[in-house]
Amino acid sequence: MAYHSGYGAHGSKHRARAAPDPPPLFDDTSGGYSSQPGGYPAPGADVAFNVNHLLGDPMANVAMAYGSSIASHGKDMVHKELHRFVSVNKLKYFFAVDTAYVAKKLGLLVFPYTHQNWEVQYSRDVPLPPRQDLNAPDLYIPTMAFITYVLLAGMALGIQKRFSPEVLGLCASTALVWVVMEVLALLLGLYLATVRSDLSTFHLLAYSGYKYVGMILSVLTGLLFGSDGYYVALAWTSSALMYFIVRSLRTAALGPDSMGGPVPRQRLQLYLTLGAAAFQPLIIYWLTFHLVR
Amino acid sequence: MMQSQQPYTGQIFQPTQAYTPVTSQPLYGNSFEDEPPLLEELGINFDHIWQKTLTVLHPLKVADGSIMNETDLAGPMVFCLAFGATLLLAGKIQFGYVYGISAIGCLGMFCLLNLMSMTGVSFGCVASVLGYCLLPMILLSSFAVIFSLQGMIGIILTAGIIGWCSFSASKIFISALAMEGQQLLVAYPCALLYGVFALISVF
Numbered sequence: 001m002a003y004h005s006g007y008g009a010h011g012s013k014h015r016a017r018a019a020p021d022p023p024p025l026f027d028d029t030s031g032g033y034s035s036q037p038g039g040y041p042a043p044g045a046d047v048a049f050n051v052n053h054l055l056g057d058p059m060a061n062v063a064m065a066y067g068s069s070i071a072s073h074g075k076d077m078v079h080k081e082l083h084r085f086v087s088v089n090k091l092k093y094f095f096a097v098d099t100a101y102v103a104k105k106l107g108l109l110v111f112p113y114t115h116q117n118w119e120v121q122y123s124r125d126v127p128l129p130p131r132q133d134l135n136a137p138d139l140y141i142p143t144m145a146f147i148t149y150v151l152l153a154g155m156a157l158g159i160q161k162r163f164s165p166e167v168l169g170l171c172a173s174t175a176l177v178w179v180v181m182e183v184l185a186l187l188l189g190l191y192l193a194t195v196r197s198d199l200s201t202f203h204l205l206a207y208s209g210y211k212y213v214g215m216i217l218s219v220l221t222g223l224l225f226g227s228d229g230y231y232v233a234l235a236w237t238s239s240a241l242m243y244f245i246v247r248s249l250r251t252a253a254l255g256p257d258s259m260g261g262p263v264p265r266q267r268l269q270l271y272l273t274l275g276a277a278a279f280q281p282l283i284i285y286w287l288t289f290h291l292v293r
Numbered sequence: 294m295m296q297s298q299q300p301y302t303g304q305i306f307q308p309t310q311a312y313t314p315v316t317s318q319p320l321y322g323n324s325f326e327d328e329p330p331l332l333e334e335l336g337i338n339f340d341h342i343w344q345k346t347l348t349v350l351h352p353l354k355v356a357d358g359s360i361m362n363e364t365d366l367a368g369p370m371v372f373c374l375a376f377g378a379t380l381l382l383a384g385k386i387q388f389g390y391v392y393g394i395s396a397i398g399c400l401g402m403f404c405l406l407n408l409m410s411m412t413g414v415s416f417g418c419v420a421s422v423l424g425y426c427l428l429p430m431i432l433l434s435s436f437a438v439i440f441s442l443q444g445m446i447g448i449i450l451t452a453g454i455i456g457w458c459s460f461s462a463s464k465i466f467i468s469a470l471a472m473e474g475q476q477l478l479v480a481y482p483c484a485l486l487y488g489v490f491a492l493i494s495v496f
Contacts, residue, residue, distance in 0.1 A: 088408075095408040098474035140409070140478065147401075147485060158496065 094139035094202055096129040104134055105141060109213050110237070112244040118251050135248065139202065142209020149175065149212045152219055156291040159223070175212075178283055182208045186276055193268045199249075207245060211280050214241050215288050222292030230292045238281035245277040335367075342368045349425050349461045364417035369424020376427060379434040380494060387493055394493075398486040399423055405482060410470040418469070423486070426462040429454045430487060434494040442495045451491050459483035 082088075108115055121133045130138040153171040183204045190199065214237030222230030250273055332339070345368065348354060373395060377388040403419045433454045436442065442451060463480035466472070472479070 092408055095405075097409075097478065099477045100474070102478060143405075144481060144485075147482075151485060151489065155492075 090200070090202065091139070093127075093129055094137070094206060096131050097138050097140045098131050101130050101134065101138070102141060105130075105138070106213065108134070109141075109210055109244060110217070110240055112240055112247065115247075118247045120251065137203055137206035137248075139206050139209070142206055142212060145212035145216060146175065146179075146209060149215055149219075152216060153291055156219060156223060160293065175287055178287065179205070179208055182276075182279070182283070186272075189272045189275070193265065193272055207249065210244070211241055211284055214238065214280075215284050218284065219288050219291050222288075227292060230288075234281070234285060234288075238284060241280050241284075242277040245280065246273055249273045249276065338365070341365065345425050346428065348465070349428055352457055352460050352464070364415065364421045366417065366421055366424070369421055369427070372424055372427045372431065376431050376434060376490070379431055379438060383434065383438045383494075385493070390493055391490070394486070394489050395423070395427075398489070402482060402486070406466065406470065406479070409475065409478070410472050412470060414466075414470060422462055422465050422469075423483070426458045426465070426483070427487075427490070429457045429461075430490050430494070433491060437494050447495065451495060455484055455487045455491055458487040 118135055120135045121128050127133070127136060130136040150168065150172045154168045157167055157171075183201065186204045186208070187201065217237050218230055218233040221233035250270070342365065345365075373391060377391050380387055380391070399416070399420045402423060403414065403416050406414045406419060433442075433451060436450065441447065459480045462483040463476050466479050467476050
């Protein structure tokens with residue numbers, strides 16, 4: 001594609017490539033045109049002609065080049081700011097999933113009672129990604145479950161003829177606020193109990209996002225089988241989720257070298273885990289009962 | 294500075310005077326007949342558009358990973374407008390919802406695919422693939438003009454069309470980004486997005 005450069009700075013660069021010693025063109029561009037012999041005016045001329053023909057305004061080219069440089073500068077700035085807050089590589093660890101892992105994890109969330117080994121496996125002090133370790137937390141399931149929950153809430157309200165787009169936004173922001181508050185409470189508890197563990201914010205986000213799977217199941221059962229079905233599903237998924245959280249966090253909160261720390265601290269960690277687990281059914285009930293009437 | 298001072302003759306924009314014929318003509322010449330055709334200059338290639346559409350319409354055909362190398366947004370734009378037009382035929386003036394949902398959906402898929410794949414993906418590629426796979430949804434909404442989709446047949450047809458769209462989209466993404474073992478994982482968010490479009494056409 002022929003790059004049509006304009007007059008002024010870009011034009012002078014173009015001509016500098018074509019001729020060995022071009023005159024600067026800021027002062028007198030007509031002098032630059034007619035003073036050079038041979039083929040020199042030709043590339044400049046049809047550059048001029050094309051610019052004249054296509055845009056009719058040399059300033060537009062300068063403006064376009066300036067605008068594109070501003071755009072790339074803005075994009076770099078956004079990337080830099082984003083990388084300051086969120087480490088994309090750490091986030092990519094949580095999304096390294098495959099279909100077999102997701103299927104097994106969903107089965108585990110519904111029926112965790114027969115699973116034997118809850119330890120997260122490490123290889124040289126680096127936790128294995130979810131593709132290779134069933135016990136590793138991931139963020140794909142919580143994200144998809146959250147979005148599915150919001151859409152399902154919209155559909156449930158639509159069936160009850162109480163739907164409007166504002167309600168959808170309200171549901172989404174309510175659920176998001178509860179997630180953020182729970183993660184902050186867990187972080188505060190871990191900080192106060194001075195637990196030295198591998199649990200980063202993303203881990204806590206993953207574990208508190210797993211309840212959305214239970215919520216979706218409860219709402220679906222409630223829509224299909226009425227209020228009784230909703231309460232039965234609520235009881236089942238709450239107990240399964242509590243068992244899952246307690247078993248997972250008890251080993252994960254201690255880190256790769258377990259049985260560390262004095263006994264009161266371990267008891268504090270256990271209370272923290274039990275408290276977090278007991279909180280889940282309340283949240284599930286609070287966020288879903290108004291959808292199943 | 295200047296080699297020779299010339300008085301200003303006021304003949305800058307006189308191309309017939311400044312142009313001297315040289316043997317090596319530039320590719321995009323300076324006369325009206327030598328200009329490239331408009332479609333080529335705009336980058337719209339009908340043959341490629343047709344090939345990509347056929348790839349979408351055959352769900353069982355294996356997709357070639359290189360067809361998404363040039364991101365083409367003209368086809369998806371046409372499909373979005375056609376979708377809005379078929380909705381208009383059914384009496385629903387919802388162009389705003391279609392554009393808003395497609396923008397949010399493309400952004401979400403872009404973030405998700407960048408996190409899930411080894412190689413990154415550009416936003417234009419995501420928008421292009423999702424736009425092309427909207428074609429079966431146009432069939433659904435043109436059905437909705439004639440028949441009502443709120444019966445059992447309508448539900449089955451809607452589920453089938455959503456599955457077709459998301460299967461094609463995930464097939465193209467998988468082959469273009471070389472992600473193995475993740476086709477259902479990519480198909481599920483696509484199914485959610487096309488489910489929202491189907492909700493618009495049904496209700």
